[in-house]
Amino acid sequence: MTVFDLNTDSVRNLNQQLHESPAASTAITNPCGRHCIACGIDADVDVSIDGHVGYYCAGMNKQANVTITGNAGPGVAENIMSGSVRIEGNASQYAGASGHGGTLIIHGDASARCGISMKGVDIVVAGDVGHMAAFMAQKGRLVVCGDAGDSLGDSLYEAYLYVRGKAGALGADCVEKEMTADHVRDLAQLLESAGIDADAGAFRRYGSARKLYNFNVDHADDY
Amino acid sequence: MCGIVGIYLKNEDLRPELGGLLAAMLVEMSDRGPDSAGIALYRDPVPDSSCKLTLHTADHYEWDDLRTEMAAHLGAAVKLDVHASHAVVIASADVTSVQDWLRTERPELRIMSAGSAIEIYKEKGLPREFVKQFKLHELNGSHALGHTRMATESAVTTEHSHPFSTGMDLCLVHNGSLSNHNRLRRTLRDEGVDIQTDNDSEVAAGYLMWRLREGDTLEAALDRALRDLDGFYTFAIGTKDGFAVLRDPIACKPAVMAETDDWVAMSSEFRAIAQLPGADAATIWEPRPATVYTWGH
Numbered sequence: 001m002t003v004f005d006l007n008t009d010s011v012r013n014l015n016q017q018l019h020e021s022p023a024a025s026t027a028i029t030n031p032c033g034r035h036c037i038a039c040g041i042d043a044d045v046d047v048s049i050d051g052h053v054g055y056y057c058a059g060m061n062k063q064a065n066v067t068i069t070g071n072a073g074p075g076v077a078e079n080i081m082s083g084s085v086r087i088e089g090n091a092s093q094y095a096g097a098s099g100h101g102g103t104l105i106i107h108g109d110a111s112a113r114c115g116i117s118m119k120g121v122d123i124v125v126a127g128d129v130g131h132m133a134a135f136m137a138q139k140g141r142l143v144v145c146g147d148a149g150d151s152l153g154d155s156l157y158e159a160y161l162y163v164r165g166k167a168g169a170l171g172a173d174c175v176e177k178e179m180t181a182d183h184v185r186d187l188a189q190l191l192e193s194a195g196i197d198a199d200a201g202a203f204r205r206y207g208s209a210r211k212l213y214n215f216n217v218d219h220a221d222d223y
Numbered sequence: 224m225c226g227i228v229g230i231y232l233k234n235e236d237l238r239p240e241l242g243g244l245l246a247a248m249l250v251e252m253s254d255r256g257p258d259s260a261g262i263a264l265y266r267d268p269v270p271d272s273s274c275k276l277t278l279h280t281a282d283h284y285e286w287d288d289l290r291t292e293m294a295a296h297l298g299a300a301v302k303l304d305v306h307a308s309h310a311v312v313i314a315s316a317d318v319t320s321v322q323d324w325l326r327t328e329r330p331e332l333r334i335m336s337a338g339s340a341i342e343i344y345k346e347k348g349l350p351r352e353f354v355k356q357f358k359l360h361e362l363n364g365s366h367a368l369g370h371t372r373m374a375t376e377s378a379v380t381t382e383h384s385h386p387f388s389t390g391m392d393l394c395l396v397h398n399g400s401l402s403n404h405n406r407l408r409r410t411l412r413d414e415g416v417d418i419q420t421d422n423d424s425e426v427a428a429g430y431l432m433w434r435l436r437e438g439d440t441l442e443a444a445l446d447r448a449l450r451d452l453d454g455f456y457t458f459a460i461g462t463k464d465g466f467a468v469l470r471d472p473i474a475c476k477p478a479v480m481a482e483t484d485d486w487v488a489m490s491s492e493f494r495a496i497a498q499l500p501g502a503d504a505a506t507i508w509e510p511r512p513a514t515v516y517t518w519g520h
Contacts, residue, residue: 032494033495034494035494052493052497052507054493054494071507074477089507092509093475111474112474130474130512131474
């Protein structure tokens, strides 16, 4: 295992090593809220970060499994492509924004705009999410074991949203949908693979009403 | 973009270190605001019969003459400490009479703060230069706010820097931008609120000054601000006893808070809080949108 102490070495050196010659396992200490830690990895390796990270940790992640023992600042796992990012604490705003694939697991809460414009990533939040979660989400699954804030799924395309607690006011074009046996099975598999202990049958499902997909000629006078 | 930091010491033994702790947080926020830096510091409250003011001038100034003249005119004991381009005046007189005398006799001086405990220092330039210039490591106190500015709405001058005084022992720092500040500035001037620059954050400070003057509590004034201020903001408001935090309902501008047995801190980013002793073991959370948080003793 390679150990990187960010009090004595730079984030730039760390990321360069993770890009050019990543060890099978890297442990990062003293993150102290620094930005862009473990960004842009494209290798099947394990990275653990002991502490709290700042903006854009594990952005654009491919293949790697990144674990953060503390909290994550804004934009964690932004544009994640594959692999996994696990946060043992809370995540700040726009966690997993525009993620294409892979899994983002947040053991605490996520704040505003979690999964904004997600394009295929699976996001599992053990706690609550703030307002505007999954705004303009196009593909993938957002699972919220706690409550979701207002404007959930605003201007949603085809992502699946599952909420176990209370959902605030739903966003434009977001509606509650039937939770079929297939959905329960699919969600149970996702929860299990994420290592989150929750009963899939206790969730409600939300999705797009698909009313914003096409221009509605009856509303022409409104513009 | 700007950086905000705030610290409130629960453990009184740490008071001699307040300036040093604040300096570390402020410098860590340099990337967010390299244009100017400023602090509001609360310490050594003067008795009710006295008042404390911070004055500023960009030019060389005969501060001793000011002290002698002020003492003679007001018939008061006047103590004056110079800190770079600023001076803290403590006078055994009513604050209104001191302010009136300064405005009439010394209009070239800017009154940065007034009250019993508050001192405000701010200046153009990098935070680390500011820290050196004002010898922050030598400053003690019970609590403090700091700001590093990256100007987006108005000029880079000392006058446009934060914190802005919002009344006796009150001040405001702001990360964000207000979109209705021009109209609001006109309204506030009609209400007799003195707003000196075209800075949007000064309008927010003036707004709070106006509401508090009209009898609102700080919490009520901030609740009302959610309705009347349009734009993006994380505000930290310094009070005689502590500080308050408010984020707009959209909450694009970051904020993080942390608490240990020794202190409560807030900042735009955790990396500023990480400079404080015991930060690793702190309880850390993100303040919710449109929610007023207050600390004090």
